[in-house]
Amino acid sequence: MSRSSRIHPEGTPWSRREFLRTGGLAALAAGCGVRAGADPRPEIVQTAGGTYDAVVVGGGIAGLTAAFYLSGLKIRVLEREAGPGGRIRGGGGARGEMARATYIGRPYGALKEIIEKLGLEPWEIRAPLEAVFRDDQILYGPDGLAQLLSERSSAADFERFRSEVLADAVAYQDIPELDFTLPAARLDDVTAGRWFADRKWPPVFAEYYDTAARGRFGASLDDLSALALIPEMAFGLGGGTGDVAAPGAASGAFTFDGGLTALTSALAGWLGDVFQPRSRVIRVSKPDIDYRVEYADSSGKIKSLRAKFVILAIPAAEALAVDSGVLKAEARRLLDTVAYSSSAAVALATKESLFGRAFQLALQDGGAAVSLRDTSWLAGAREPAGVVGQSGTLVVQTAPAKLGEADWAGLMDDDLAKAAVRAVSRVFPGLPSQLAGRQVVRFARAYPVMSPGAFRRAARLNEVCDGRVLLAGDYMIYPDFEAAADSGDFAAEKVRELI
Ligand SMILES: Cc1cc2nc3c(=O)[nH]c(=O)nc-3n(C[C@H](O)[C@H](O)[C@H](O)COP(=O)(O)OP(=O)(O)OC[C@H]3O[C@@H](n4cnc5c(N)ncnc54)[C@H](O)[C@@H]3O)c2cc1C
Numbered sequence: 001m002s003r004s005s006r007i008h009p010e011g012t013p014w015s016r017r018e019f020l021r022t023g024g025l026a027a028l029a030a031g032c033g034v035r036a037g038a039d040p041r042p043e044i045v046q047t048a049g050g051t052y053d054a055v056v057v058g059g060g061i062a063g064l065t066a067a068f069y070l071s072g073l074k075i076r077v078l079e080r081e082a083g084p085g086g087r088i089r090g091g092g093g094a095r096g097e098m099a100r101a102t103y104i105g106r107p108y109g110a111l112k113e114i115i116e117k118l119g120l121e122p123w124e125i126r127a128p129l130e131a132v133f134r135d136d137q138i139l140y141g142p143d144g145l146a147q148l149l150s151e152r153s154s155a156a157d158f159e160r161f162r163s164e165v166l167a168d169a170v171a172y173q174d175i176p177e178l179d180f181t182l183p184a185a186r187l188d189d190v191t192a193g194r195w196f197a198d199r200k201w202p203p204v205f206a207e208y209y210d211t212a213a214r215g216r217f218g219a220s221l222d223d224l225s226a227l228a229l230i231p232e233m234a235f236g237l238g239g240g241t242g243d244v245a246a247p248g249a250a251s252g253a254f255t256f257d258g259g260l261t262a263l264t265s266a267l268a269g270w271l272g273d274v275f276q277p278r279s280r281v282i283r284v285s286k287p288d289i290d291y292r293v294e295y296a297d298s299s300g301k302i303k304s305l306r307a308k309f310v311i312l313a314i315p316a317a318e319a320l321a322v323d324s325g326v327l328k329a330e331a332r333r334l335l336d337t338v339a340y341s342s343s344a345a346v347a348l349a350t351k352e353s354l355f356g357r358a359f360q361l362a363l364q365d366g367g368a369a370v371s372l373r374d375t376s377w378l379a380g381a382r383e384p385a386g387v388v389g390q391s392g393t394l395v396v397q398t399a400p401a402k403l404g405e406a407d408w409a410g411l412m413d414d415d416l417a418k419a420a421v422r423a424v425s426r427v428f429p430g431l432p433s434q435l436a437g438r439q440v441v442r443f444a445r446a447y448p449v450m451s452p453g454a455f456r457r458a459a460r461l462n463e464v465c466d467g468r469v470l471l472a473g474d475y476m477i478y479p480d481f482e483a484a485a486d487s488g489d490f491a492a493e494k495v496r497e498l499i
Contacts, residue, residue, distance in 0.1 A: 050306070051074075051308060052074050053070070053075055053307070053308055054066075054070055054308065054309040054311060054495050055075070055076050055309075055310050056078070056311045057284070057293065057311065057312050058312070058313035058314040058318075059077050059079030059277065060087060060088075060314075061085075061086065062086075062473045062476075062485065062487050062488040063086075063472065064267045064488065065111075065484075065487075066311045066313055066489070066491045067274055068110075068114055068267060068270070069489055069492035070496070076274055077274055078281050078295050079279060080279065083265070084268035084275060084277070085099070085264035086264075087446070088481065089261060090258065093439040094345050094346065094347040094395070094440055094441040095345075097375060097395050097439075098373075098441060099258070099259045100258060100259040100261075100395075102255065102260040102261075102481070103125055103254060103255040104482050106124075106252060109489070110485045110488070111263075111482055117270075120256060122255065124253065125251045125255060126251060127251040128140040128357075128358045128359075129359050129360060130145075130360045132363070133426075133427050134148055142236065146158060148208065149204060152204035153202035153204060153205070157201070161201055165230060165233045168234075169230050169234035172187075172227065185456075187227040188455040188456055190226050191223070192224045192229040194226070209221060209233060211363065211369045212362045214369030215370055215371030216371055217341060217399075217446075217449065218399035219399075219449045219450075223341075223449050225450055227455055228454065228478075253359070260481055279297055279303075281322050282295060282302070282322060283324050284323060284324060285324040286326050290308055291306070291468070291469065292307075293305045293306075311471075313471075313472040313487075314473065315340065315445050315473060316335040316336075316338035316340075316448065316473070316475050319471060319473075320332060320336060326469045327469060330460075331465050331471070334461050335461070338448050338449075338475045340448055343398065343399045343442075344398055344413075344440055345396065345397050345440070345441050346417050346438060347394075347437075347441075348393065348420065348421065348431070349393050349435070349438070350431070351435075351436050352434060353374075353392035354430065355394065355428065357377075358377065359373060359378070365419070365426065369399050370397070370420070370423045371397045371399075373395040376392030398416065413442075416440050448473075454475075458475070466494065467498070471491070472491040
């Protein structure tokens with residue numbers, strides 16, 4: 001969820017897009033393309049369909065949004081998988097359950113336009129959205145968090161903390177203009193861990209947010225820049241969202257029946273033949289004035305499309321893998337510094353709904369941070385009378401203690417499922433006897449890590465890639481669905497300006 005839209009629910013939306021627009025439209029440079037001419041490889045491809053105005057690589061929300069804003073032009077979206085949606089792609093088992101439990105902030109900007117155009121109906125998840133488990137106690141919403149942090153420090157410390165975070169969050173709204181002389185922009189230079197230490201907050205504050213950050217992003221306070229955490233913290237503290245702890249009150253979080261995949265599927269449907277699944281792009285080159293996008297179709301046959309513009313709406317590492325010299329050296333260097341956290345989602349089906357008191361619960365279990373999403377809470381929001389006694393699914397997103405921890409990657413699915421059951425049993429001791437099934441899905445690249453300098457890097461990537469090969473994706477703005485959509489909108493806008 002785009003944190004800032006959560007901070008100002010009914011006010012002006014996040015102005016990140018304005019910043020991007022400013023940067024993007026100012027420079028009508030030749031773009032990232034650096035190497036026209038000779039291609040040393042033998043010709044192994046067949047060319048189809050003439051020259052496209054734009055080929056979008058990747059059918060996640062970033063690529064689909066780009067295509068939406070390019071409609072009317074001759075375009076194509078090439079997607080590796082059988083369906084759209086990228087990381088939140090639905091399907092069977094744990095993947096489908098995880099997708100069902102995804103949500104966004106109050107729709108605005110690109111997503112709002114798309115939702116309206118497609119006639120979709122997002123609905124608001126009931127409050128309290130978030131809860132925290134500490135010392136055998138579940139504390140709900142911002143009030144629960146306030147209680148926890150005040151009791152472990154002092155009411156005065158907590159109040160000072162809350163007002164500083166909310167003030168930083170307001171300043172953060174201006175960062176999208178990316179004037180790095182703004183004091184708030186300097187929060188991009190330090191880790192969140194350093195921020196807590198420098199401001200001498202009671203240790204319990206950092207301890208709590210470390211669990212929350214790892215459950216949410218798979219990255220610790222020492223991995224993330226302070227700037228990446230500020231909007232997260234502000235939302236959890238109830239910044240601007242009203243009384244989100246009150247039962248039935250607005251949570252500021254929205255979803256669809258089926259989760260966010262309802263949106264990506266509808267969008268891909270709306271695009272029709274423009275969306276081309278089972279087409280894994282293997283190489284983007286520039287043999288002459290146009291680009292050549294080579295891809296393997298479902299039978300493994302290599303095909304190619306010619307395009308005036310290419311939008312790489314795929315994770316940074318994958319953009320590097322398909323680039324055949326069309327990206328500038330600086331862009332390649334910057335892309336190479338984008339790290340991703342990994343995570344696993346374990347879907348635990350239960351005979352009866354076990355939680356049903358909030359949507360999301362953060363807890364720590366030994367070295368692992370766990371973020372639990374309760375799909376029966378969503379069902380309850382749709383049919384308020386019918387939650388208790390219904391079967392439910394707890395989706396347990398679990399992340400390693402440290403970014404890239406080798407032991408964790410080596411765990412078998414069964415070990416991860418056991419760990420999830422153990423962690424959740426601490427909160428709900430009745431879980432083992434209630435368990436009706438468990439399934440695991442792993443995300444090797446779950447979230448781009450907004451480490452110190454990540455916001456500056458995104459700004460620079462936007463400047464560098466401002467020509468005919470454009471980058472889009474959540475790493476270009478912020479690791480969530482809305483930001484990824486914004487990045488696609490922005491890339492499309494550049495194409496429209498330049499074409
Ligand atoms: C478990 C989990 C839960 C999440 N929950 C939420 C949530 O509730 N709310 C929220 O706002 N955000 C959530 N996020 C984050 C959100 O899913 C991402 O930020 C967003 O989906 C990123 O979209 P994208 O288009 O940038 O990238 P992706 O979704 O990764 O899309 C990239 C697409 O490109 C395709 N692709 C890659 N390489 C190639 C290639 N060579 N050729 C062709 N296609 C290729 C991929 O198959 C994929 O479809 C969650 C993430 C995870 C992992």
